[in-house]
Amino acid sequence: xxxxxxxxxxxxxxxxxxxxxxxxxxxxxxxxxxxxxxxxxxxxxxxxxxxxxxxxxxxxxxxxxxxxxxxxxxxxxxxxxxxxxxxxxxxxxxxxxxxxxxxxxxxxxxxxxxxxxxxxxxxxxxx
Amino acid sequence: xxxxxxxxxxxxxxxxxxxxxxxxxxxxxxxxxxxxxxxxxxxxxxxxxxxxxxxxxxxxxxxxxxxxxxxxxxxxxxxxxxxxxxxxxxxxxxxxxxxxxxxxxxxxxxxxxxxxxxxxxxxxxxx
DNA sequence: ATAATTAATGCAACAATGTTGCGATATATA
DNA sequence: TATATATCGCAACATTGTTGCATTAATTAT
Numbered sequence: 001x002x003x004x005x006x007x008x009x010x011x012x013x014x015x016x017x018x019x020x021x022x023x024x025x026x027x028x029x030x031x032x033x034x035x036x037x038x039x040x041x042x043x044x045x046x047x048x049x050x051x052x053x054x055x056x057x058x059x060x061x062x063x064x065x066x067x068x069x070x071x072x073x074x075x076x077x078x079x080x081x082x083x084x085x086x087x088x089x090x091x092x093x094x095x096x097x098x099x100x101x102x103x104x105x106x107x108x109x110x111x112x113x114x115x116x117x118x119x120x121x122x123x124x125x126x127x
Numbered sequence: 128x129x130x131x132x133x134x135x136x137x138x139x140x141x142x143x144x145x146x147x148x149x150x151x152x153x154x155x156x157x158x159x160x161x162x163x164x165x166x167x168x169x170x171x172x173x174x175x176x177x178x179x180x181x182x183x184x185x186x187x188x189x190x191x192x193x194x195x196x197x198x199x200x201x202x203x204x205x206x207x208x209x210x211x212x213x214x215x216x217x218x219x220x221x222x223x224x225x226x227x228x229x230x231x232x233x234x235x236x237x238x239x240x241x242x243x244x245x246x247x248x249x250x251x252x253x254x
Numbered sequence: 255a256t257a258a259t260t261a262a263t264g265c266a267a268c269a270a271t272g273t274t275g276c277g278a279t280a281t282a283t284a
Numbered sequence: 285t286a287t288a289t290a291t292c293g294c295a296a297c298a299t300t301g302t303t304g305c306a307t308t309a310a311t312t313a314t
Binding site: 129130131132134136137164165167168171172175 | 289290291292293294
Binding site: 061063065084100102105107109112114115117118119122124127 | 186187188189190191192211213216224227228229230231232233234236237238239240241242243244245246247248249250251254
């Protein structure tokens, strides 16, 4: 059976993500970690953390991939990431708006499994 | 004054995008065009077409960039791309759902300028 | 505490995607 | 038909992400 181990790289990366109030890209994490480990290791740690459902992956409006920690209780029955992300076009920060729930009606011949709702504009700091 | 010219590459690429009922990536366009021009030219033509507001750029759920033609009347006063895109996880087709309008309420301290709403799941063909 | 197991890492090499500079070409205009 | 310049092709480069494999280190068993 395949277990998961808590390594220094994993702990450090998770701390960086948890302490950030915006979603971070692989490159940003690498810079913030002060090259504590190899570039490849960061990719693998991020994959592991996403798999463990500790962080989640966000696709930014410009196509860049960002990561943010999950704020939900882990024992939640229905666990989705269907909340809104906001991408500031000035400071490029990506924030999760957990409270805002988008509503929409789809044609019945589609089966919707996941939602990615990203808004862009100016965040409170840049307004 | 900087004018725009209609070249064979531009015409061909636009035709490909217009005749497709799903959004296409750079690579898909390159394949469909049968290598009529250089890889770089496709990037530049796509940028131009987006700038001319003839096609629009979509960021897929997996981060890949797709392009689709704009179906709206060009003399529309308020012209936004704030409609929903659907990304099928089986056939990977990305379609524009022009009719479906998402609704949501944002905290007032944000200035929303653009909306990117992408759903994923199974499209009617794969359901 | 020590040894054994194997998850995780570092490194190198590779692949895919996108960008830039510049001389050559082709399109629109005079 | 000649001219100006937008566009193209090519080469070279940058960024981002992936894979294989030998080495290291975290966990478990002794």
